Amino acid sequence: MEPGVLKDIVIIFALSTFVNFIFTRIRIPAIIGYLITGIIAGPYLLKLISSPENVEVMAEIGVILLMFTIGLEFSLNHLLNIRKVVFLGGFMQLLLTATITMLTARVFHFEWTESVFVGFLTALSSTAVVLKLLQERSELTTHYGKTIVGILIFQDIILIPLLLFTPMLGGATADVGHDLLLLMLKTIGIMLFIWVGTKWLMPWLLHLIAMTRSQELFLMSLLLICLAVAMLTHQLGMSLAFGAFLAGLMISDTEYSHSAFGNLIPFKDVFTSFFFVSIGMLLDLGFVADHPWLVIGTVLLVIVLKAFVAGLTAFSLGHTFFGTVVVGLSLAQVGEFSFILAGLGLMHEIITPVHYQLFLAVAVTSMALSPLMIQISRPLANLILRLPLPPGIVNGLFPVKQVEIPEISNHTLLIGKDSRAINLASMIKTMGLPFTSIVFDPDLARREMEKGNMTVFGDATFEPVLREAFAHTAELVVISVGNLITALSIVEHIRKMNKHAHIIVRTRHVTDIEELYKLGASQVIPEEFETAIDFFERILGKYLIPRMDIERAIARTREDNYGIFRDRSKVGGYSLLKDIPDIEIAAVRVGEESVFAGKTIAQTAMRKTAGVTIVAINHDGKITANPDPSSVINGNDIAYLLGKPEMIALAINILSEPRPD
Template sequence: MEIPILKDIVVILGLSIFIILLFQKLKLPSLLGFLIAGIIAGPYAFNLISSQHEVELLSEIGIIFLLFIIGIELSLIGLAAIKKTILIGGGLQVGGTILFTALISNILGLPLNTAVFLGFLFSLSSTAIVLKILQEKGEITSPHGRVAVAILIFQDIVVVPMMLLTPLLAGKSDNILETLGILLLKILGVGILIYLLALYVVPRVFKMVIKTKNRELFILTTIVFCFGVAWLTSSVGLSLALGAFFAGLIISESDYSHQATANVLPFREIFISFFFISVGSLLNLQFFFNNIVWILLLVIGVLLLKMLIIAGTVWVLRYPPRTVFMTVFALFQVGEFSLLLSTVGVQNELLPESVYQYFLAISIITMGLTPFVMNYSASLTYNILKIPIPAAVRKRLDNVHRQMKSAEAPMEELP
């Protein structure tokens, strides 16, 4: 019996091996290799993937594992310590991006509903890429790492009401307030249930499993718990990734968090590669090369807009210039949840095919740039801060910085 997905797995992972081997010799990021493999194997190039939907499902599993591990590393106490950064920082960044994107897009001739929806798409950054790189560099707990994670958490939460608002923007729903009210009740119910699990159930279950000294049982229990909470949040209209993140937070409060991370890590590395491959496979190469000039101009415009808004957001949160620039260099790209949301927009006829392809090209280019920018973010920040500026401007900035320090260091101390 032939299993089509098995052939696709062999083809795309085998192709990825050769590309990444080449990229390693050229000292290029592996992530970029997976994107290139997806483009080559996709329907607009050599059409090597026959089970596109199944590959996308595997990529979802990769995002679940990624968010699960990040949740383990953060802990509930650490998350509570940055709640203001999540709400204020995330709100300013997402709200500001939506506002300015909608204004500019509307001025350029797009209908207001499409312009607002594009604001939704460009306001989201890549949780999968940013957290993976921050984790590899050991910067999750650094000031800019915590700020970036806080804003990404807000983005992952706000994508749910964005999906609910999409039919309203398309004029296909008139009960959005009732739907949002029900959703809030569901979120509250899930939160209470997860809190009870963390307090009474999970510690006892893992204690019994550890007593058996059976590694396979521990791995099985960890994965079932991760997928169980992800399924729970998904069943009430929240994202799978958010549920996995909550599951990681619960595990983080136990004595077995490091062991759980070590056991799940290999699964994450395999499945997250499918995400980057599936993203690359979406790009229409003919459209890309026919419109390369406009695409590059739009990429520059999106980068400048997002960087300015992120910089303003982190500055409002009263963090020093180095943290401002390091956060900007982490969150400038368009994210994977934007790709998921864009499909909802296409289904509701908010995104014409040409606008959708422009969006895909911008997303893939900014994702591809992310590893390069983040790997050199420290030296870029150092060089920017060394740029000579007029004495009057320097004096004013110093005065503002002193006032901030005397008022209240950063808005929150990050543990």
């Protein structure tokens, strides 16, 4: 490696670290930090980068790895399920955006050829920016997330015909029929390759590699598959990024997809940062300073036009007003593939140098504003929905027919965006427990209603939706939405209308626990930590550690990591458990063959042998609180134990011990 290249990498890393350290403290997305790094280090400001072409190579690798991981999170079945969105929605968005932009350009006296070309440039949105943001927010598989992905996939596919069409706009002669026939044959070949790869090649190949038990070989093989398929599609005239997405799709249905995703995350994050830095380097601040109002006006015009058309497309596909706003603002920027088209257009003299610089300024600025637009899309939609809008606009063209839920109380309310909440509903239903649910995705909501479940479709951050599912009378509320901001809003609303409900929230990180408890959560389950606990439990079991010791070790681990935020309720009247956070109450079913079945509390000597107190007994649905020592514990009774977590684990082990033969 040349010293100049190493110097460029050091400069980019140093500037990115400094800028993003500041931005993280003030809660500004990292993407903006990378773009600013590129602007500062680029050729139009401090000129710190000596080899921009090397940065572009690393940026290309970043986009490839990003699209590969997006493909891993999807699957071929998911892609087939959204084929209507890909082709109908994608075509509608592209055609309307290109047409309106072309007519607008004609109003400003652009030539016809340049107007058509500018229309195509504007129609494309940023796959790399949008999908990275949706991936970070765990929104790729939401209803609006699938629509966004579908439209972006169509844009990536249509890039090939656009690249063929651009020289013709510039006056170059070409055999259009031959090129289209060749393109059709390539497409059929790629579809056949994906089908064979998904069904036979990838499962066999990855299994063969995994059997070597070599992590290095597995990682190298993943990179080889990703880059080889990307290169193959590039040779066929398609983009490298689209090829990487297809490679991810082929692996996504195998049992090794999660391992592949985890292995590539560090590489993806590092190289993707170079992509955003390279985009920032394209912005000529001198041009912006000379034409500030032209740039600002054009940026606003492009964002409004693209948001309107993308939103109209989403509404036509059946989205509610909420989904319409989110999709519209998410696709309101100019895409990275437009840079390739613009460069080709400049080479063929379709677009003037001045308009090319204007395009670069508008594209980079709109990309920089994308995190903000996506972040405000949900609050903005909720704010507008407070207005007295017609039901047809609020609920969309194909509204989900709501189920009339009879008045219910002391039930469980499930709130979720994905399959976790649906699976939990099935489990609760098998136990015969009363429950209602709120589902954000209309397709999932329809399926749940068809099963006869009391399901409400809507956004649980709205109080009317919560009341429709009787959140105000629920005894237990389970929130599994993935996004911290959404979860905080739901917890706050529920706690205001229901002071006594036990609220369980799923979150991603242990660091989220305190914020959720402050707003009224009773129990918070950080999935990353609990996954580690599950692994820990299985590891100890594999080493044949006694069950009692495993329960004690897990209890101590949770105590050490959760601290004062261990399962607790911050509402209601005074409770001793608030002042003694390491004490809890647990319900334990006494086995019918238990050594203590048929004995009195005094005979069990629980206080002496396990250090816990039996504070209540549930016998055939009748609860006896504060039972006296002569109370008999029968088989199949539920004993309520008060004590430290590790002592309760010991008591569970004792109560489960069968009678000796």
